[in-house]
Amino acid sequence: MNLHEYQGKEILASFGVDIQRGIVADSPESAAQAALKLTEETGTSWYVIKAQVHAGGRGKGGGVKLAKSINEVKSIAEQIIGMQLITPQTSAEGKTVHQVLVTEDVYYPGESETSEFYMSVLLNRGTGRNMIMYSTEGGMDIEEVAEKTPHLIFTEEIDPSVGLTGFQARNIAFNLKLEGKAFKEMTRFVSALYKAYEQSDSSLFEINPVLKTSDDRVIAVDAKVTLDDNALFRRKAYAEMRDTREENPIEVEAKALGLNYVDLDGNVGCMVNGAGLAMATMDLIKMAGGEPANFLDVGGTADAKRVEEAFGIILKDPNVKAILVNIFGGIVRCDRVANGIVDAYKNMADQINVPIIVRLQGTNAELAKEIIDQSGLEVQAAVQFQEAADKVKAVLA
């Protein structure tokens, strides 16, 4: 689950990570009030107004702006709230901004230069260990840094039985070329950040930029936090941070029904039981010359109600030109699934406007094919994988 910047920073701060202070607002008036409050708390007289959407590159799209007075805060908030923000990470139509984060300005002049760093914490799936990835080249597109100047990206891998060591924290500060107070601040920052990552059950932290201020403090200016969905059951307070306005509406609906659904760009909808079989089915669709319109794992119980719900979700996608049902009847018998499909089809016949190919394999597969063939419905049954692929190919032609 992705979080907004302000929510990610809230979590970071709760573990002692220093952040750029801010208050979230959903109207120009509350943005102005937030700015007043920030001045009381931090003494700042300049502010940054930051669009809160689940996408990076907001600065490039005009979603991050500096304000030098309360009036300016109000007028900038007026522009940003309600706008369609288009960034390199959004679709062409962009994302609607519902809220802004009003922050203190932390790029103030002082004794030394400010520096921006990149830092992320994530799981290295190759080694099965968490790692901290960091770079002196902060505030920029890290993919570009990785491509053009890979030697400027460093990593520290963390041994889970030992945790982040003091040496590693110091090594990070050293590689970022810090000295004196800033060096110490960075080691403290890194330790708190790693603790926050582990104890919040996150799967990704990306802090770009981490800022060394002109008075040698080290703070998180931006925060992209992704929480591990599988751990949300024990992180109720975090689970409540979910903002469904940022998510694909069909996916939100599917989730409420307990379906594992991921919307994709293709034209063949698929309904499968089991994630592995779903992946294989998507390959099958590609081999047949189609493109999967979704990933959908209906799970163990493929009864009429379940099948109907799944059809309903798939049919919400206007790009779907055909549906392939590929179900393995292990615990659930194929004839029961077939009856479920027939019942579901009859219940929603008026909504079904695309060809359906059903492949059932496993216990009573032949009987299931008979049930479908004899139903008189416009459903094509197949037993073999290749047979199903050929039928998909034929309807797409």
Ligand code: GDP
């Ligand atoms: P992103 O564009 O979505 O990654 O949003 P960021 O939170 O990273 O902000 C974009 C840029 O705004 C940063 O890289 C900074 O250069 C700038 N910025 C953020 N906070 C401040 C601030 O307090 N003062 C000034 N002057 N610039 C800031």
Ligand code: MN
């Ligand atoms: Mn950023």
